Amino acid sequence: MKKKMKFFEKYLSIWVALCIIGGFLLGKIFPQVPKTLSKWEYANVSIPIAILIWLMIYPMMLKIDFSSIKNVGRNPKGLIITLTVNWLIKPFTMYFIAYFFLKIVFGNIIGVELSSEYVAGAVLLGAAPCTAMVFVWSYLTNGDALYTLVQVAINDLVILFAFAPIVSFLLKVGNITVPFKTLIFSVVIFVLIPLIVAIITRHYVIKNKGKEYLERKFIPKFSTISIIGLLLTLILLFSFQGETIEKNFIHILLISIPLIIQTFLIFTIGYFWAYFWKVPHSIAAPAAMIGASNFFELAVAVAISLFGMNSGAALATVVGVLVEVPVMLTLVKIANTTRKKFKKA
Structure with missing residues (x-):
């Protein structure tokens, strides 16, 4: 049976595009809204945006079962590929690809200051491997759900220690x-x-209601909240970005080019490595998808904290959200089409 994405996830790029338009109009028609919200911040972190991003991130964290780490020794090749690609390759290829296109190829069109901010946004995306959507990509490629949990759990732990140093260095x-x-x-x-x-939360719910209740009833309740948090964040973000977009609308297309190239490159590295290392397809596909996809919620949040809501860095991270779903669905199709190759490997 052909597996399908949920409605909101399948058309995420459309919702993002609508939020760009909605946020732009909000900033134009009611400029007092972004001006008022910009005053509500602490330590350079926008409080309204922080709340909305929490609504995005908390539900996805609920899905992660850290007890699955005990299975880390099962087929270690998949985990080695994931960790190597995500932390020793991906952030650096993202920097060089983004720098080449945004600073050199498109530098005269974009300008020095904005091109630097766009590169910064791309770096934030490159240093944040996927946490939430990878469960969708794993499902669509018939990935090993339990092993995907292990990969995501380990990556989340690595993010705590590696994200800040890598971003700072690049x-x-x-x-x-x-x-x-x-x-x-x-x-x-x-x-x-x-x-x-x-x-x-997981410990409390499992203790009182059981794991089945957590996974089938409790977590699904938050899925819609996570989507709403993302869409409202984008609307607010683009209410601040109105002037930038109006002057530089073509920049959205220019930013997307290195991001798309990077996504295909990282998937290719992970996927071919898994093929030649004779890793089962059910592990190989999710391993390649984790690196190719991004933890864009974190990237957006950090871009806003470091550079502000009306910055080029924030715009670049949101372009990452815009292009992710159609590109990743293309990679899902490639993975499913080449599944039989792995059976012969």
């Missing part, structure tokens, strides 16, 4: 200085705290 290479404390603070606020709250 931005310094690109002559972009950001406060390391703000990076650490963002990881604590948008990863560590919701992760801890989700772990406590």
Whole structure:
């Protein structure tokens, strides 16, 4: 039976496009809204945006079963591929590809200041491997659900320690200085705290209602909340981006080019590595998808914290959201079409 995505997930790019339009109109017609909201911040973190991003991140953290880590020794090849591609290859290829296109190829069109911010946004995407949507990609490619849980759980733990140093290093290479404390603070606020709250919630619900209730009834209740949080975040974000978009609408297309190239490159590296290493397709496909896809919720949150809601970095991370679903669905189709090749491997 052919597997299908849920309605909201399948048309996520359309919702993002509508949010771009809605946010743009909101900023134009009611400019007092973004001006008022911009005053509500603490330590460079927008409080309204922080709340909405929590609504996005907490539900996805609920899905992660850290007890699955005990299965880490089962087929270690898949995990080695995931960790190597995600943390030793992906952030650096993203930087070089984004720098080449946004600073060199399109530099004269974009301008020096904005091109640097766009590269910064791309780096934030590149250093944040997927946490939530990978469960969808795994499902659509008949991936091993339990092993995907292991891969995601391990990656989330690595994010806590590796995200800030890698981002800080790559931005310094690109002559972009950001406060390391703000990076650490963002990881604590948008990863560590919701992760801890989700772990406590899982333990409490399982203890009182059982694991089946958690997975079949409790977690699904939050799926819609997560989508709403994402869409409202994008509307607010683009209410601040109105002037930037009006002047540089073509930039959205230019930003998408290196992001799309990077996605195909990372998938190809992980997928072919798994093929030649004779990893089962049910593990190979999700392993390649985790690196190809992005934890865009974290990237958006950190971009706003570091550069502001009307920044080019924030715009670049949202373009990542815009292109992700159609590109990843293309990769899902490639993975499903080549499944039989792995049986012969």
